[in-house]
Amino acid sequence: MAKGGFPGGFNINNMIKQAQQMQEEIKKMQEELMQKTVEATVGGGMVKAVANGRKELVSIEINPAVVDKDDVETLEDLVLAAVNQALRNAEEMIASEMAKITGGLNIPGLF
Template structure:
């Protein structure tokens, strides 16, 4: 029993270190969301901070369409961050014997 507890503690420490490393990597990554066939792009980091927005000049005359495309590109970037985060974090729990339905706090 004592060995199992020590092993669990080591496993938890290792996982905590790996989670911290993964979170740092995610914070430093950049993703690009696109809309309108690339007419609008939004570059966002892993902390959901918008870094750059690029808009095709031909959209300047249609404000409603421009607003929709900026919204769509931003949402695309957010979804890409979510997907990347989920993939990275799921790799951390591989091989661990977690109870069924256990969800990590992310």
């Protein structure tokens, strides 16, 4: 039997190498995701939120036409909707990139 081998052809050394390679790929992907952004626009373009691959909000743009001192609630709702959608978009981007590395295998704690 080969070193590190088990009956049935299972080789622990190969498994460790594959895990290390996946770790390196994940680290590289995490660095790349920090540079990528996603955005969400709501209210017909009145509010835009941009988030990065670390699920951080990086900018908000508000069209001055939506600013009404007598109706702050509408602006608040639009900002919340844009931010929440941008963060969901970031989650989807991360999941998509992770699936490329893990083959769709959900590994808890990676992000």
